[in-house]
Amino acid sequence: MTEYQVIEGTETVIRDGTIKLHGPAGFEGMRKAGQLAASILDTIAPMVQPGVTTGAIDDKVRELTLAGGAVPATMGYRGYAHSCCISINHVVCHGIPSDKVLKDGDIVNIDVTPLLDGWHGDTSRMYLVGDVPLKARKLVDVTHECLMIGIEQAQPGNRLGDIGAAIMEHAMSHRYGVVREFCGHGLGRLFHDAPEVVHAAEAGTGPELRPGMFFTIEPMINIGKPWVKLLKDGWTAVTRDKSLSAQFEHSLAITETGNEIFTLSPKGLHKPGDY
Numbered sequence: 347m348t349e350y351q352v353i354e355g356t357e358t359v360i361r362d363g364t365i366k367l368h369g370p371a372g373f374e375g376m377r378k379a380g381q382l383a384a385s386i387l388d389t390i391a392p393m394v395q396p397g398v399t400t401g402a403i404d405d406k407v408r409e410l411t412l413a414g415g416a417v418p419a420t421m422g423y424r425g426y427a428h429s430c431c432i433s434i435n436h437v438v439c440h441g442i443p444s445d446k447v448l449k450d451g452d453i454v455n456i457d458v459t460p461l462l463d464g465w466h467g468d469t470s471r472m473y474l475v476g477d478v479p480l481k482a483r484k485l486v487d488v489t490h491e492c493l494m495i496g497i498e499q500a501q502p503g504n505r506l507g508d509i510g511a512a513i514m515e516h517a518m519s520h521r522y523g524v525v526r527e528f529c530g531h532g533l534g535r536l537f538h539d540a541p542e543v544v545h546a547a548e549a550g551t552g553p554e555l556r557p558g559m560f561f562t563i564e565p566m567i568n569i570g571k572p573w574v575k576l577l578k579d580g581w582t583a584v585t586r587d588k589s590l591s592a593q594f595e596h597s598l599a600i601t602e603t604g605n606e607i608f609t610l611s612p613k614g615l616h617k618p619g620d621y
Contacts, residue, residue: 348541348553356464356535365532365540367558372465372534373599373606376560379467380597380608382414382460387471388613391621394473396450400432404443407458416460419468419537426581431457431470438566438574438583438591439528450476453486455593459537466533468562469609470595474618481569482590483618488520489567489592490617496545496563500598500605504555510547513565523572525591528583530562533597546572555600564595 351364355371368376390406408429411418418429433441433455434448441455448454457470472486492513499508517524530543541553545565570589577584585591594617597608615621 350556352558353534359535361536361539363540365553365559366534367556368534368560368599369558372558372560375463375465376467376534376597376599376608379416379460379462379465380469381467381612382411382416382462383458383467383469383597384609384611386410386414386458386460387456387469388611388615388621390456391473391615394448394454394456394475396448396476398448400434400441400443400446400448403432403456404428404430407456411458411460414460414462416462419459419461419466423537429458433457433591433593435590436585436588438525438568438585439593440581440583442579442581448475451478451482452476453478453482453590453592457595464535466535466537466597467609468533468537468595468597470564470593472592472594472618473621485522485567485569485590486592486618488517488522489565490594492516492545492565492567493563493594493596496565497596497598497605497607500555500563500600502555502557502600502602502604505550506541506543506552506555507547508549509563510544511549514546517565517567523568523570525566525568525572525574527574528566530564530595532559532561534560557600557602559600560597562595562597564593566591566593
């Protein structure tokens with residue numbers, strides 16, 4: 347049976363399996379953290395060009411995070427040593443920044459999480475590097491559609507499974523695979539918390555969505571099969587069949603009348619083509 351916990355303000359919380367229901371203080375904290383995260387992704391967009399290293403982008407993310415009064419939540423998280431994750435082409439998620447150079451035709455996911463005044467703003471976005479083939483552009487477009495279709499189902503009274511069912515239906519209509527091994531998650535004062543937001547699910551299943559819930563939706567969609575494998579570094583997840591993968595992520599809340607997306611771009615740079 348699902349348990350919910352009402353969070354009045356900024357009190358200490360622990361990862362105990364309960365789904366947290368936040369009040370006005372939580373919404374205000376998440377708005378600020380989410381907008382900082384989104385503005386970082388806006389600012390780095392012109393950097394994502396052929397010849398730029400992923401390490402240079404990571405340095406810029408760290409600079410922007412600190413300038414915004416936050417710290418990168420990923421630095422030191424379970425031993426991770428960087429300010430963001432940068433996943434290229436067949437890397438599904440958790441790509442590690444390095445001296446790797448972006449090439450013409452790459453598709454790239456950049457995932458940032460500034461921790462601002464105790465609140466986590468978690469978001470990721472796809473970028474197109476130079477002249478990207480139509481097949482890859484379509485994957486990126488459909489993945490963004492999957493995210494927004496999932497968010498449409500994030501309504502009070504719906505079930506968590508409604509989100510994953512809508513995402514899966516849209517992805518499979520294009521014969522794409524939906525990654526199962528990684529999912530969205532609750533967040534707020536904790537980086538990762540209950541509930542798990544699965545992107546391939548059955549409608550009408552899972553916990554009820556209630557006002558005050560904070561979580562991410564972050565579908566990972568593959569051109570090929572949905573299966574992934576973890577590399578020896580313990581972080582980088584790649585498609586088993588080496589097919590291209592794409593991902594978009596927003597942090598959002600369930601409200602009394604619908605939902606609020608905390609990580610919308612302040613400049614309107616929602617997807618490639620906008621930036």
